Amino acid sequence: MSTGTCTVSAGEPIPAPRSQRNLHLIQGAFTFADEGFPLDNGGSLRPVTIRYAQYGEPNAKADNVVLVCHALSGSAKVDDWWPELFAEGGLLDLDKFCVIGTNILGSCYGSTGPNSINAETGQPYGADFPLVTISDIVRAQAKLLDHLGIKKLKLAIGGSIGGMQALHWAMDYPDRVEQAIAIGTAPLGALGLALNHIQRQVIRLDPKWNAGSYSHENSPSQGISIARQIAMLSYKSAELFDERYGRKLNRNGEDPYTHHEARFDVGGYLDHQGEKFVQRFDANSYVSITRTMDTFDPVRKYRSAKAAYSRIKAKITLVGISSDWLFPPEDVRKLAQEMIAAGASCDYREIISAHGHDAFLAEPEKLLEVLSDAHARPV
Numbered sequence: 001m002s003t004g005t006c007t008v009s010a011g012e013p014i015p016a017p018r019s020q021r022n023l024h025l026i027q028g029a030f031t032f033a034d035e036g037f038p039l040d041n042g043g044s045l046r047p048v049t050i051r052y053a054q055y056g057e058p059n060a061k062a063d064n065v066v067l068v069c070h071a072l073s074g075s076a077k078v079d080d081w082w083p084e085l086f087a088e089g090g091l092l093d094l095d096k097f098c099v100i101g102t103n104i105l106g107s108c109y110g111s112t113g114p115n116s117i118n119a120e121t122g123q124p125y126g127a128d129f130p131l132v133t134i135s136d137i138v139r140a141q142a143k144l145l146d147h148l149g150i151k152k153l154k155l156a157i158g159g160s161i162g163g164m165q166a167l168h169w170a171m172d173y174p175d176r177v178e179q180a181i182a183i184g185t186a187p188l189g190a191l192g193l194a195l196n197h198i199q200r201q202v203i204r205l206d207p208k209w210n211a212g213s214y215s216h217e218n219s220p221s222q223g224i225s226i227a228r229q230i231a232m233l234s235y236k237s238a239e240l241f242d243e244r245y246g247r248k249l250n251r252n253g254e255d256p257y258t259h260h261e262a263r264f265d266v267g268g269y270l271d272h273q274g275e276k277f278v279q280r281f282d283a284n285s286y287v288s289i290t291r292t293m294d295t296f297d298p299v300r301k302y303r304s305a306k307a308a309y310s311r312i313k314a315k316i317t318l319v320g321i322s323s324d325w326l327f328p329p330e331d332v333r334k335l336a337q338e339m340i341a342a343g344a345s346c347d348y349r350e351i352i353s354a355h356g357h358d359a360f361l362a363e364p365e366k367l368l369e370v371l372s373d374a375h376a377r378p379v
């Protein structure tokens with residue numbers, strides 16, 4: 001067990017997710033690194049808190065533990081955003097596996113992030129929150145697992161940024177993970193980097209941004225709303241948008257043919273998504289996590305594809321999504337080929353879906369279908 005402080009609350013009432021039985025949920029927060037947690041790119045965090053959720057129980061050998069890693073805007077509470085994993089016939093039977101979700105560094109859902117107090121200054125980090133890499137996030141997760149007495153993961157799984165974490169587990173801790181599944185994950189290409197760049201600029205152009213120093217009541221809500229709307233485009237597909245919205249008039253009756261400020265239905269949808277996001281996410285966290293996402297590049301970290309991927313001992317499954325233009329399936333397939341060329345046991349699958357990048361959340365049944373065979377299913 002590592003040193004640190006831990007708060008745990010058990011048995012909190014939670015809303016029952018779809019077709020779900022008792023989740024045996026325990027939520028906690030582990031705080032460590034009073035002396036500082038050094039980061040890959042210099043700087044450090046002091047201290048570090050990792051918020052976590054545990055579903056089910058580790059067995060006597062603690063060799064049944066699965067780490068489920070969230071994407072950009074999720075949280076430790078896996079049942080809030082991926083309840084289908086636990087459902088009857090899902091990937092993770094809680095009678096068999098213990099599932100742990102952690103909130104990532106930089107987020108606004110309980111782990112150390114821009115809203116946390118910087119021990120050096122006694123003030124919130126705000127925009128001074130240092131650049132955190134996916135490796136840093138995984139190293140902090142490893143500290144939590146040490147604290148919980150979990151030496152090895154049965155499986156690390158996630159989509160998007162969650163998949164980046166799963167893959168870094170396999171590279172950074174080859175002896176601590178048996179299997180990794182990453183969905184819609186690859187180093188971001190130029191288009192993805194460009195979209196993240198624009199989103200951060202939009203946030204910083206909001207007059208309420210104030211160099212990242214704002215109050216919760218007076219936050220850059222327009223900037224974060226528009227950033228989310230841009231991101232939503234990259235999470236969906238043209239096919240889905242045409243099918244759902246096409247050139248339909250807004251469902252509230254606005255007429256864009258006669259009023260120049262009126263929206264088509266797709267505009268109403270995007271505005272709704274932006275408004276919802278403002279209620280639940282922080283602008284500094286958004287800037288921080290999109291920068292983290294940009295830095296995912298195992299080849300740069302380990303100097304070559306061979307050096308990075310030959311470290312892997314886990315069984316890897318990479319899943320591409322046919323309509324994903326943020327992490328195109330050809331990029332995911334190329335990553336699988338590089339892993340195989342480096343000697344890793346890696347398998348590529350593809351979900352055929354019109355839902356774009358978000359398909360792993362929007363059509364979980366298709367994901368579960370491509371993970372249903374012996375290679376992909378944890379045993």
Ligand SMILES: CC(=O)SCCNC(=O)CCNC(=O)[C@H](O)C(C)(C)COP(=O)(O)OP(=O)(O)OC[C@H]1O[C@@H](n2cnc3c(N)ncnc32)[C@H](O)[C@@H]1OP(=O)(O)O
Nearest residue numbers: 073074075080081109251265266268269272280358361362
């Ligand atoms: C810490 C936490 O809170 S974690 C839990 C929340 N976070 C997450 O779940 C993260 C991952 N989840 C997601 O990214 C998304 O929720 C997904 C991918 C699962 C679903 O994507 P969405 O875009 O929300 O679904 P979808 O495209 O169907 O949009 C549905 C919403 O748009 C609304 N909508 C659709 N068209 C329109 C329109 N023309 N005008 C206004 N609203 C519209 C719907 O009414 C619905 O609203 P609601 O969510 O308030 O009920």
Ligand SMILES: N[C@@H](CCO)C(=O)O
Nearest residue numbers: 071072073074160235
């Ligand atoms: N829609 C997801 C996917 C991002 O990769 C999220 O908001 O976290």
